[in-house]
Amino acid sequence: MANLLESYAEVVGQDVIDQLHQLAGTLRDKRVVHVNSTRFGGGVAEILEKHVPLMRELGIETHWEVITGDALFYQCTKNFHNGLQGKMVTMPNDWLRNFEETNAFNAEQLRPILSDADIVFIHDPQPSPLLRYIPERKGKWIWRCHIDIHRPNRMIWRYLRGFVAGYDASVFSLASFAQPLPHPQYLIPPSIDPLSDKNVDLSNDKIDTVCALFGLDRSRPIIVQISRFDQFKDPLGVIEAYRIAKHFLPDIQLVLAGGSAADDPEGDAVLAEARQAAEGDPDVHILLLPPDAHRTINALQRAADLVVQKSLREGFGLTVTEALWKGKPVIGGDTGGIRLQVIDHHTGFLVNTPEGAALRIRYLLHDRRKIEKMGRKAHQFVRENFLITRHLREYLTLMVSLLY
Numbered sequence: 001m002a003n004l005l006e007s008y009a010e011v012v013g014q015d016v017i018d019q020l021h022q023l024a025g026t027l028r029d030k031r032v033v034h035v036n037s038t039r040f041g042g043g044v045a046e047i048l049e050k051h052v053p054l055m056r057e058l059g060i061e062t063h064w065e066v067i068t069g070d071a072l073f074y075q076c077t078k079n080f081h082n083g084l085q086g087k088m089v090t091m092p093n094d095w096l097r098n099f100e101e102t103n104a105f106n107a108e109q110l111r112p113i114l115s116d117a118d119i120v121f122i123h124d125p126q127p128s129p130l131l132r133y134i135p136e137r138k139g140k141w142i143w144r145c146h147i148d149i150h151r152p153n154r155m156i157w158r159y160l161r162g163f164v165a166g167y168d169a170s171v172f173s174l175a176s177f178a179q180p181l182p183h184p185q186y187l188i189p190p191s192i193d194p195l196s197d198k199n200v201d202l203s204n205d206k207i208d209t210v211c212a213l214f215g216l217d218r219s220r221p222i223i224v225q226i227s228r229f230d231q232f233k234d235p236l237g238v239i240e241a242y243r244i245a246k247h248f249l250p251d252i253q254l255v256l257a258g259g260s261a262a263d264d265p266e267g268d269a270v271l272a273e274a275r276q277a278a279e280g281d282p283d284v285h286i287l288l289l290p291p292d293a294h295r296t297i298n299a300l301q302r303a304a305d306l307v308v309q310k311s312l313r314e315g316f317g318l319t320v321t322e323a324l325w326k327g328k329p330v331i332g333g334d335t336g337g338i339r340l341q342v343i344d345h346h347t348g349f350l351v352n353t354p355e356g357a358a359l360r361i362r363y364l365l366h367d368r369r370k371i372e373k374m375g376r377k378a379h380q381f382v383r384e385n386f387l388i389t390r391h392l393r394e395y396l397t398l399m400v401s402l403l404y
Protein backbone atom coordinates (compact mmCIF):
# COMPACT_ATOMS: atom_id res chain seq x y z
CA MET A 1 0.00 0.00 0.00
CA ALA A 2 1.50 3.33 -0.99
CA ASN A 3 2.07 6.00 1.62
CA LEU A 4 1.64 3.67 4.51
CA LEU A 5 4.60 5.32 6.19
CA GLU A 6 3.17 8.79 5.87
CA SER A 7 0.24 7.75 8.03
CA TYR A 8 2.66 7.30 10.95
CA ALA A 9 3.54 10.98 10.83
CA GLU A 10 0.35 11.69 12.76
CA VAL A 11 1.55 9.51 15.61
CA VAL A 12 5.29 10.22 15.71
CA GLY A 13 5.77 13.45 13.73
CA GLN A 14 6.92 14.11 10.17
CA ASP A 15 10.61 14.46 11.18
CA VAL A 16 10.76 10.82 12.18
CA ILE A 17 9.39 9.71 8.80
CA ASP A 18 11.77 12.01 6.91
CA GLN A 19 14.69 10.56 8.82
CA LEU A 20 13.66 7.02 7.86
CA HIS A 21 13.59 7.98 4.17
CA GLN A 22 16.97 9.61 4.51
CA LEU A 23 18.55 6.56 6.15
CA ALA A 24 16.92 4.20 3.67
CA GLY A 25 18.32 6.21 0.76
CA THR A 26 21.72 4.56 1.19
CA LEU A 27 20.17 1.09 1.13
CA ARG A 28 17.89 1.54 -1.85
CA ASP A 29 19.52 -1.01 -4.17
CA LYS A 30 19.99 -3.59 -1.40
CA ARG A 31 18.18 -6.86 -0.90
CA VAL A 32 17.23 -7.90 2.65
CA VAL A 33 15.86 -11.30 3.65
CA HIS A 34 14.31 -12.22 7.00
CA VAL A 35 14.03 -15.90 7.93
CA ASN A 36 12.07 -17.37 10.82
CA SER A 37 10.12 -20.53 11.52
CA THR A 38 6.47 -19.46 11.58
CA ARG A 39 4.29 -17.05 9.69
CA PHE A 40 1.61 -16.98 12.41
CA GLY A 41 1.63 -16.77 16.17
CA GLY A 42 4.16 -15.26 18.52
CA GLY A 43 5.99 -11.98 18.54
CA VAL A 44 8.44 -12.56 15.69
CA ALA A 45 5.71 -13.16 13.11
CA GLU A 46 3.82 -10.20 14.53
CA ILE A 47 6.81 -7.92 13.96
CA LEU A 48 7.81 -9.19 10.53
CA GLU A 49 4.31 -8.83 9.19
CA LYS A 50 4.57 -5.09 9.82
CA HIS A 51 8.25 -4.51 9.07
CA VAL A 52 8.42 -6.09 5.66
CA PRO A 53 5.86 -3.85 3.88
CA LEU A 54 7.31 -0.72 5.50
CA MET A 55 10.87 -1.60 4.48
CA ARG A 56 9.59 -2.17 0.96
CA GLU A 57 7.90 1.19 0.98
CA LEU A 58 11.23 2.69 1.99
CA GLY A 59 12.57 1.32 -1.28
CA ILE A 60 14.50 -1.66 0.13
CA GLU A 61 13.82 -5.00 -1.52
CA THR A 62 12.74 -6.99 1.55
CA HIS A 63 11.67 -10.64 1.69
CA TRP A 64 10.35 -12.85 4.46
CA GLU A 65 11.03 -16.59 4.22
CA VAL A 66 9.80 -19.26 6.61
CA ILE A 67 11.63 -22.56 7.12
CA THR A 68 9.62 -25.75 7.47
CA GLY A 69 10.22 -28.95 9.40
CA ASP A 70 8.51 -32.03 10.77
CA ALA A 71 7.06 -32.52 14.26
CA LEU A 72 10.41 -33.73 15.59
CA PHE A 73 12.09 -30.56 14.35
CA TYR A 74 9.65 -28.36 16.29
CA GLN A 75 9.93 -30.56 19.36
CA CYS A 76 13.68 -30.12 19.20
CA THR A 77 13.55 -26.34 18.64
CA LYS A 78 11.00 -25.97 21.45
CA ASN A 79 13.51 -27.71 23.68
CA PHE A 80 16.18 -25.25 22.49
CA HIS A 81 13.82 -22.44 23.40
CA ASN A 82 13.15 -23.94 26.83
CA GLY A 83 16.84 -24.70 27.37
CA LEU A 84 17.99 -21.22 26.37
CA GLN A 85 15.47 -19.82 28.83
CA GLY A 86 17.17 -21.84 31.55
CA LYS A 87 15.21 -25.09 31.78
CA MET A 88 16.78 -28.52 32.02
CA VAL A 89 15.99 -30.34 28.78
CA THR A 90 17.00 -33.58 27.09
CA MET A 91 18.36 -33.49 23.58
CA PRO A 92 18.84 -36.90 21.96
CA ASN A 93 21.41 -37.07 19.16
CA ASP A 94 18.86 -38.07 16.53
CA TRP A 95 16.90 -34.86 17.29
CA LEU A 96 20.02 -32.82 16.65
CA ARG A 97 20.70 -34.74 13.45
CA ASN A 98 17.15 -34.03 12.30
CA PHE A 99 17.56 -30.36 13.25
CA GLU A 100 20.68 -30.05 11.11
CA GLU A 101 19.25 -32.06 8.21
CA THR A 102 16.09 -29.93 8.24
CA ASN A 103 18.19 -26.80 8.05
CA ALA A 104 20.32 -28.31 5.26
CA PHE A 105 17.12 -29.07 3.34
CA ASN A 106 15.76 -25.56 3.86
CA ALA A 107 19.11 -24.10 2.84
CA GLU A 108 18.79 -25.90 -0.49
CA GLN A 109 15.34 -24.36 -1.04
CA LEU A 110 16.44 -20.88 -0.01
CA ARG A 111 19.93 -20.92 -1.52
CA PRO A 112 19.20 -18.61 -4.50
CA ILE A 113 17.72 -15.86 -2.35
CA LEU A 114 20.02 -16.22 0.65
CA SER A 115 23.34 -16.50 -1.14
CA ASP A 116 22.65 -13.35 -3.09
CA ALA A 117 21.11 -11.16 -0.34
CA ASP A 118 22.98 -8.14 0.98
CA ILE A 119 21.59 -8.58 4.49
CA VAL A 120 20.07 -11.71 6.02
CA PHE A 121 18.29 -11.58 9.37
CA ILE A 122 17.96 -15.04 10.91
CA HIS A 123 15.43 -14.96 13.74
CA ASP A 124 15.94 -17.17 16.79
CA PRO A 125 17.61 -20.60 17.01
CA GLN A 126 15.39 -22.57 14.62
CA PRO A 127 17.04 -21.42 11.35
CA SER A 128 20.44 -20.56 12.89
CA PRO A 129 22.38 -23.36 11.08
CA LEU A 130 21.35 -22.06 7.62
CA LEU A 131 24.53 -19.99 7.42
CA ARG A 132 26.69 -23.12 7.62
CA TYR A 133 25.00 -24.56 4.52
CA ILE A 134 25.37 -21.41 2.42
CA PRO A 135 29.16 -20.94 2.40
CA GLU A 136 29.06 -18.93 -0.84
CA ARG A 137 27.01 -16.15 0.76
CA LYS A 138 27.59 -12.64 -0.47
CA GLY A 139 26.04 -10.46 2.25
CA LYS A 140 26.15 -9.85 5.96
CA TRP A 141 24.26 -12.25 8.19
CA ILE A 142 22.70 -11.15 11.48
CA TRP A 143 21.40 -13.48 14.16
CA ARG A 144 18.39 -11.82 15.77
CA CYS A 145 17.68 -13.51 19.09
CA HIS A 146 14.26 -12.72 20.59
CA ILE A 147 14.62 -15.10 23.52
CA ASP A 148 15.59 -14.39 27.11
CA ILE A 149 19.03 -16.04 27.18
CA HIS A 150 20.53 -14.35 30.20
CA ARG A 151 21.11 -17.70 31.90
CA PRO A 152 20.96 -20.40 29.22
CA ASN A 153 21.30 -24.12 29.73
CA ARG A 154 25.03 -24.40 29.00
CA MET A 155 24.84 -27.58 26.93
CA ILE A 156 22.21 -26.10 24.60
CA TRP A 157 23.97 -22.77 24.23
CA ARG A 158 27.33 -24.42 23.52
CA TYR A 159 25.73 -26.38 20.71
CA LEU A 160 23.88 -23.42 19.17
CA ARG A 161 26.80 -21.09 19.64
CA GLY A 162 28.65 -23.27 17.15
CA PHE A 163 26.21 -22.05 14.47
CA VAL A 164 25.79 -18.50 15.72
CA ALA A 165 29.49 -17.67 16.06
CA GLY A 166 29.88 -17.52 12.27
CA TYR A 167 27.45 -14.61 11.89
CA ASP A 168 28.59 -11.04 11.29
CA ALA A 169 26.53 -9.65 14.17
CA SER A 170 23.87 -10.53 16.71
CA VAL A 171 20.94 -8.50 17.94
CA PHE A 172 19.43 -8.92 21.40
CA SER A 173 16.59 -7.09 23.11
CA LEU A 174 18.42 -6.52 26.41
CA ALA A 175 22.03 -6.01 27.47
CA SER A 176 21.74 -8.87 29.97
CA PHE A 177 21.03 -11.31 27.10
CA ALA A 178 24.36 -10.63 25.36
CA GLN A 179 26.74 -13.60 25.19
CA PRO A 180 30.47 -14.07 24.63
CA LEU A 181 30.50 -14.13 20.82
CA PRO A 182 33.28 -13.28 18.34
CA HIS A 183 31.28 -10.57 16.56
CA PRO A 184 29.56 -7.26 17.39
CA GLN A 185 26.36 -7.47 19.38
CA TYR A 186 23.62 -4.85 19.12
CA LEU A 187 20.74 -4.03 21.42
CA ILE A 188 17.49 -3.36 19.63
CA PRO A 189 14.27 -3.91 21.53
CA PRO A 190 11.18 -4.83 19.52
CA SER A 191 8.21 -2.58 18.92
CA ILE A 192 4.52 -2.42 18.13
CA ASP A 193 2.70 -0.90 15.21
CA PRO A 194 0.26 1.72 16.54
CA LEU A 195 -1.80 1.59 13.33
CA SER A 196 -2.22 -2.19 13.10
CA ASP A 197 -5.52 -3.96 13.81
CA LYS A 198 -3.96 -5.04 17.10
CA ASN A 199 -3.39 -1.50 18.28
CA VAL A 200 -5.62 1.04 16.52
CA ASP A 201 -8.26 2.84 18.53
CA LEU A 202 -11.54 0.94 18.73
CA SER A 203 -15.02 2.25 19.34
CA ASN A 204 -16.69 1.43 22.60
CA ASP A 205 -19.32 -0.46 20.62
CA LYS A 206 -16.71 -2.78 19.17
CA ILE A 207 -15.32 -3.45 22.65
CA ASP A 208 -18.84 -4.10 23.94
CA THR A 209 -19.51 -6.52 21.09
CA VAL A 210 -16.37 -8.56 21.80
CA CYS A 211 -17.12 -8.66 25.54
CA ALA A 212 -20.70 -9.79 24.87
CA LEU A 213 -19.41 -12.49 22.54
CA PHE A 214 -17.31 -13.99 25.33
CA GLY A 215 -19.82 -13.40 28.13
CA LEU A 216 -17.76 -10.71 29.86
CA ASP A 217 -19.59 -8.22 32.05
CA ARG A 218 -18.13 -4.76 31.52
CA SER A 219 -19.71 -3.43 34.69
CA ARG A 220 -17.34 -5.65 36.69
CA PRO A 221 -13.52 -5.52 36.76
CA ILE A 222 -11.76 -7.45 34.00
CA ILE A 223 -8.17 -8.69 34.23
CA VAL A 224 -6.57 -9.92 31.03
CA GLN A 225 -3.48 -11.87 30.07
CA ILE A 226 -2.94 -12.44 26.34
CA SER A 227 -0.34 -15.11 25.60
CA ARG A 228 0.48 -18.24 23.76
CA PHE A 229 -0.23 -21.16 26.09
CA ASP A 230 3.36 -21.64 27.19
CA GLN A 231 4.69 -22.57 30.61
CA PHE A 232 6.97 -19.50 30.65
CA LYS A 233 3.87 -17.29 30.41
CA ASP A 234 2.73 -18.91 33.68
CA PRO A 235 -1.03 -19.15 33.05
CA LEU A 236 -1.40 -21.25 36.22
CA GLY A 237 0.28 -18.50 38.24
CA VAL A 238 -2.17 -15.99 36.78
CA ILE A 239 -5.13 -18.15 37.80
CA GLU A 240 -3.68 -18.45 41.29
CA ALA A 241 -3.20 -14.68 41.54
CA TYR A 242 -6.79 -14.17 40.41
CA ARG A 243 -8.03 -16.66 43.02
CA ILE A 244 -6.22 -14.85 45.82
CA ALA A 245 -7.43 -11.44 44.62
CA LYS A 246 -10.99 -12.73 44.34
CA HIS A 247 -11.19 -13.15 48.12
CA PHE A 248 -11.03 -9.37 48.36
CA LEU A 249 -12.68 -8.50 45.07
CA PRO A 250 -15.43 -11.07 44.49
CA ASP A 251 -16.58 -9.31 41.31
CA ILE A 252 -13.41 -9.72 39.27
CA GLN A 253 -13.28 -11.66 36.03
CA LEU A 254 -10.16 -13.16 34.46
CA VAL A 255 -9.51 -13.59 30.75
CA LEU A 256 -6.64 -15.79 29.59
CA ALA A 257 -6.64 -15.49 25.83
CA GLY A 258 -4.21 -16.95 23.39
CA GLY A 259 -3.65 -19.15 20.44
CA SER A 260 -0.84 -21.43 19.55
CA ALA A 261 2.09 -20.74 17.28
CA ALA A 262 2.70 -23.10 14.38
CA ASP A 263 6.22 -23.80 15.70
CA ASP A 264 5.11 -24.47 19.31
CA PRO A 265 4.18 -28.12 20.00
CA GLU A 266 3.58 -27.71 23.76
CA GLY A 267 0.58 -25.34 23.57
CA ASP A 268 -2.14 -27.99 23.86
CA ALA A 269 -0.76 -29.45 27.09
CA VAL A 270 -0.41 -26.02 28.73
CA LEU A 271 -3.92 -25.06 27.60
CA ALA A 272 -5.33 -28.27 29.07
CA GLU A 273 -3.63 -27.55 32.42
CA ALA A 274 -5.04 -24.03 32.48
CA ARG A 275 -8.54 -25.30 31.68
CA GLN A 276 -8.28 -27.82 34.47
CA ALA A 277 -7.09 -25.21 36.96
CA ALA A 278 -9.99 -22.92 36.04
CA GLU A 279 -12.67 -25.56 35.98
CA GLY A 280 -15.92 -24.68 37.67
CA ASP A 281 -15.26 -20.94 37.87
CA PRO A 282 -17.59 -19.06 35.51
CA ASP A 283 -15.53 -15.89 35.96
CA VAL A 284 -12.40 -17.40 34.42
CA HIS A 285 -12.59 -17.17 30.63
CA ILE A 286 -10.00 -19.20 28.78
CA LEU A 287 -10.22 -18.26 25.13
CA LEU A 288 -8.48 -20.04 22.32
CA LEU A 289 -8.22 -17.55 19.49
CA PRO A 290 -7.32 -17.96 15.81
CA PRO A 291 -4.03 -16.39 14.70
CA ASP A 292 -5.71 -13.46 12.97
CA ALA A 293 -7.87 -12.38 15.93
CA HIS A 294 -6.04 -9.05 16.14
CA ARG A 295 -9.12 -6.88 16.63
CA THR A 296 -10.49 -9.27 19.23
CA ILE A 297 -7.25 -9.10 21.20
CA ASN A 298 -7.22 -5.34 20.79
CA ALA A 299 -10.75 -5.17 22.22
CA LEU A 300 -9.93 -7.49 25.13
CA GLN A 301 -6.88 -5.40 26.03
CA ARG A 302 -9.01 -2.26 25.90
CA ALA A 303 -11.81 -3.84 27.93
CA ALA A 304 -9.33 -4.75 30.65
CA ASP A 305 -9.09 -2.73 33.83
CA LEU A 306 -5.65 -4.23 34.32
CA VAL A 307 -3.40 -6.32 32.15
CA VAL A 308 -1.23 -9.04 33.60
CA GLN A 309 1.83 -10.63 31.99
CA LYS A 310 3.13 -12.86 34.69
CA SER A 311 5.88 -14.48 32.62
CA LEU A 312 8.69 -16.38 34.31
CA ARG A 313 11.02 -15.63 31.37
CA GLU A 314 10.32 -13.14 28.62
CA GLY A 315 12.43 -12.08 25.65
CA PHE A 316 10.52 -8.83 25.39
CA GLY A 317 6.75 -9.25 25.72
CA LEU A 318 4.91 -7.45 22.94
CA THR A 319 1.69 -8.08 24.83
CA VAL A 320 3.05 -5.78 27.53
CA THR A 321 3.79 -3.04 25.00
CA GLU A 322 0.34 -3.45 23.45
CA ALA A 323 -1.36 -3.07 26.82
CA LEU A 324 0.75 -0.08 27.89
CA TRP A 325 -0.03 1.63 24.58
CA LYS A 326 -3.73 1.23 25.40
CA GLY A 327 -3.21 3.03 28.66
CA LYS A 328 -3.35 -0.05 30.86
CA PRO A 329 -0.94 -0.48 33.77
CA VAL A 330 0.68 -3.90 33.51
CA ILE A 331 1.36 -6.25 36.38
CA GLY A 332 4.29 -8.11 34.91
CA GLY A 333 6.73 -10.82 35.91
CA ASP A 334 10.01 -9.32 37.09
CA THR A 335 12.02 -10.78 34.25
CA GLY A 336 13.67 -10.14 30.88
CA GLY A 337 12.05 -7.66 28.53
CA ILE A 338 9.19 -6.95 30.93
CA ARG A 339 11.69 -5.03 33.07
CA LEU A 340 12.38 -2.72 30.14
CA GLN A 341 8.72 -1.82 29.92
CA VAL A 342 7.12 -2.09 33.32
CA ILE A 343 8.71 0.67 35.33
CA ASP A 344 7.74 -0.30 38.85
CA HIS A 345 5.15 2.07 40.33
CA HIS A 346 5.06 4.14 37.11
CA THR A 347 3.84 2.06 34.17
CA GLY A 348 2.81 -0.90 36.30
CA PHE A 349 4.20 -3.28 38.88
CA LEU A 350 6.85 -5.99 38.69
CA VAL A 351 5.98 -9.13 40.60
CA ASN A 352 7.65 -12.42 41.43
CA THR A 353 4.82 -14.53 42.82
CA PRO A 354 1.07 -15.07 42.41
CA GLU A 355 0.68 -13.50 45.87
CA GLY A 356 2.58 -10.41 44.70
CA ALA A 357 0.42 -10.16 41.60
CA ALA A 358 -2.76 -10.52 43.68
CA LEU A 359 -1.59 -7.76 46.02
CA ARG A 360 -1.05 -5.37 43.10
CA ILE A 361 -4.37 -6.29 41.49
CA ARG A 362 -6.12 -5.52 44.76
CA TYR A 363 -4.20 -2.28 45.27
CA LEU A 364 -4.91 -0.91 41.82
CA LEU A 365 -8.54 -1.93 41.61
CA HIS A 366 -9.12 -0.01 44.83
CA ASP A 367 -7.58 3.13 43.37
CA ARG A 368 -9.03 4.02 39.97
CA ARG A 369 -7.20 7.34 39.83
CA LYS A 370 -3.90 5.53 40.15
CA ILE A 371 -4.87 3.25 37.26
CA GLU A 372 -5.57 6.28 35.08
CA LYS A 373 -2.39 8.08 36.06
CA MET A 374 -0.21 5.02 35.45
CA GLY A 375 -2.06 4.35 32.20
CA ARG A 376 -1.22 7.82 30.87
CA LYS A 377 2.44 7.34 31.72
CA ALA A 378 2.37 3.89 30.14
CA HIS A 379 1.05 5.21 26.83
CA GLN A 380 3.62 7.99 26.72
CA PHE A 381 6.43 5.59 27.57
CA VAL A 382 5.58 3.38 24.60
CA ARG A 383 5.28 6.39 22.30
CA GLU A 384 8.81 7.41 23.23
CA ASN A 385 10.46 4.01 23.17
CA PHE A 386 8.65 1.12 21.57
CA LEU A 387 6.93 2.14 18.35
CA ILE A 388 7.76 0.58 15.01
CA THR A 389 9.34 3.75 13.62
CA ARG A 390 12.12 3.65 16.25
CA HIS A 391 12.63 -0.03 15.49
CA LEU A 392 12.88 0.58 11.73
CA ARG A 393 15.38 3.38 12.31
CA GLU A 394 17.60 1.09 14.39
CA TYR A 395 17.46 -1.71 11.81
CA LEU A 396 18.33 0.75 9.04
CA THR A 397 21.23 2.11 11.07
CA LEU A 398 22.46 -1.40 11.79
CA MET A 399 22.33 -2.33 8.10
CA VAL A 400 24.16 0.83 7.08
CA SER A 401 26.86 0.24 9.68
CA LEU A 402 27.40 -3.36 8.54
CA LEU A 403 27.45 -2.58 4.83
CA TYR A 404 29.52 0.61 4.66
Ligand code: UDP
Pocket (backbone or CB within 6 Å): 041, 042, 043, 044, 046, 198, 226, 227, 228, 257, 258, 259, 260, 289, 290, 291, 293, 294, 297, 316, 317, 318, 319, 320, 322
Ligand atom coordinates in the same frame (compact mmCIF):
# COMPACT_ATOMS: atom_id res chain seq x y z
N1 UDP B 1 -0.79 -12.94 20.06
C1 UDP B 1 -1.84 -13.13 19.18
N2 UDP B 1 -2.70 -14.13 19.45
C2 UDP B 1 -2.58 -14.91 20.53
C3 UDP B 1 -1.51 -14.72 21.43
C4 UDP B 1 -0.62 -13.72 21.16
O1 UDP B 1 -2.00 -12.41 18.19
O2 UDP B 1 -3.41 -15.79 20.70
C5 UDP B 1 0.15 -11.88 19.76
C6 UDP B 1 0.28 -10.86 20.87
O3 UDP B 1 -0.74 -9.89 20.76
C7 UDP B 1 1.68 -10.33 20.61
C8 UDP B 1 2.42 -11.57 20.12
O4 UDP B 1 1.43 -12.45 19.61
O5 UDP B 1 1.65 -9.37 19.60
C9 UDP B 1 3.17 -12.26 21.24
O6 UDP B 1 4.38 -11.65 21.42
P1 UDP B 1 5.14 -11.67 22.80
O7 UDP B 1 6.42 -10.96 22.60
O8 UDP B 1 4.25 -11.14 23.89
O9 UDP B 1 5.36 -13.21 23.13
P2 UDP B 1 5.92 -14.47 22.29
O10 UDP B 1 4.70 -15.23 21.87
O11 UDP B 1 6.73 -13.97 21.14
O12 UDP B 1 6.71 -15.24 23.31
